[in-house]
Amino acid sequence: MGRMGRPRHPDILTPREWEVLALLRERLTNEDIASRLGITLDGAKYHVSQILSKLGVSTREEAAAWRPPEKQRWWMAWPVWARIIGAATIAAAVAGLAVLALGVVLRTRGDEEVPSLRDNALYGRIVYLAPADHSQWIAPPEQLAEAGIVTTATPDQFRQAVTSDTAAIIIDRGWALQLDRGWVRSQYEQGVVIVGIGINMSEMPSVLGLFPVGISGDFGSYPESRRFYSLISKQPCGGGASQDYLDLHPQSQFNLLIHRMANDATVPNRGAKC
Numbered sequence: 001m002g003r004m005g006r007p008r009h010p011d012i013l014t015p016r017e018w019e020v021l022a023l024l025r026e027r028l029t030n031e032d033i034a035s036r037l038g039i040t041l042d043g044a045k046y047h048v049s050q051i052l053s054k055l056g057v058s059t060r061e062e063a064a065a066w067r068p069p070e071k072q073r074w075w076m077a078w079p080v081w082a083r084i085i086g087a088a089t090i091a092a093a094v095a096g097l098a099v100l101a102l103g104v105v106l107r108t109r110g111d112e113e114v115p116s117l118r119d120n121a122l123y124g125r126i127v128y129l130a131p132a133d134h135s136q137w138i139a140p141p142e143q144l145a146e147a148g149i150v151t152t153a154t155p156d157q158f159r160q161a162v163t164s165d166t167a168a169i170i171i172d173r174g175w176a177l178q179l180d181r182g183w184v185r186s187q188y189e190q191g192v193v194i195v196g197i198g199i200n201m202s203e204m205p206s207v208l209g210l211f212p213v214g215i216s217g218d219f220g221s222y223p224e225s226r227r228f229y230s231l232i233s234k235q236p237c238g239g240g241a242s243q244d245y246l247d248l249h250p251q252s253q254f255n256l257l258i259h260r261m262a263n264d265a266t267v268p269n270r271g272a273k274c
Contacts, residue, residue: 012054013050013051013054013055017047017054020033020037020047020048021051021064023036023037024048024060024063024064025064027064030044030045031044033047042160045160046161048060049156049157049160052157053151053152053157117146117148118146118147120148120258120259120262121265122261122262122265125165125166125168126147126148126168126170126261127150127158127168127169128149128150128151128170128172129155129158129169129170129172129179130152131172132153136227138170138197138246138254139250139251139254143254155179158179159183162187166187166192167192167193167265168193168261168264169187169193169195170195170229171194171196171208172198173196173198173199174198176196176207181208181209184208184209184210185209185210188233188234192233193231193264193265194208194210194233195229195261196208196230196231196232197246198228198229199229199230200219200221200222200243201219201232202219202221204230204232210232219243220243226245226247227245227246228243228244228246228247229244229246230243231260233265242260244256244260
């Protein structure tokens with residue numbers, strides 16, 4: 001039986017994060033939140049950082065004051081006959097989209113079902129230090145959520161989100177120089193896959209402090225005008241590396257990146273010997 005991914009939450013926050021947000025509105029500290037929910041202090045800090053990131057705010061006070069926007073029922077202003085016709089049209093469109101979506105999810109190669117992003121082996125084990133501009137993200141937020149990628153908005157949030165179970169980290173070039181290169185190097189040494197967005201392979205030593213062993217080949221340089229990434233990993237019996245664009249075919253290139261990270265992840269084999 002294949003690995004089942006963590007169920008998606010269609011809301012902006014997970015149920016646990018809504019609980020934490022409610023406690024923020026009571027002006028509770030991280031220690032109080034941890035005690036109230038029966039979780040660790042690190043867990044409380046992580047949930048708070050995720051809330052700040054997802055709501056696009058900078059402080060706990062701003063998060064506490066945030067309220068979800070009301071949905072405007074604009075169709076109610078239509079005449080009755082228009083609403084009836086509109087409802088029928090929408091129902092037909094939804095049915096058509098459902099059939100289309102089913103065809104995409106269950107698309108097969110022969111008898112082999114193509115897995116969705118939610119079923120990837122690294123679900124919940126990839127942490128992304130993303131730029132503030134969402135248009136520069138490696139994929140839309142809904143695709144990142146479907147793949148189980150944890151997004152963080154600051155280096156501090158990023159380091160808090162990376163745990164012993166993390167299999168891969170993604171670092172945008174804009175944040176790279178603000179990270180402790182020794183810490184990045186330690187993640188690499190432990191077998192975590194490192195992905196640098198907008199960082200050429202030749203820049204890995206100067207930008208991220210990585211001097212990969214066992215990686216050979218002329219990767220060349222990708223132009224700064226294009227969206228691209230460099231991936232590097234330390235395998236138990238050698239090294240792995242790859243470079244590719246992100247803007248040629250965004251959906252397929254994103255899927256390829258997820259596939260490459262899964263292939264290069266060595267977390268289950270940390271400490272393995274050749």
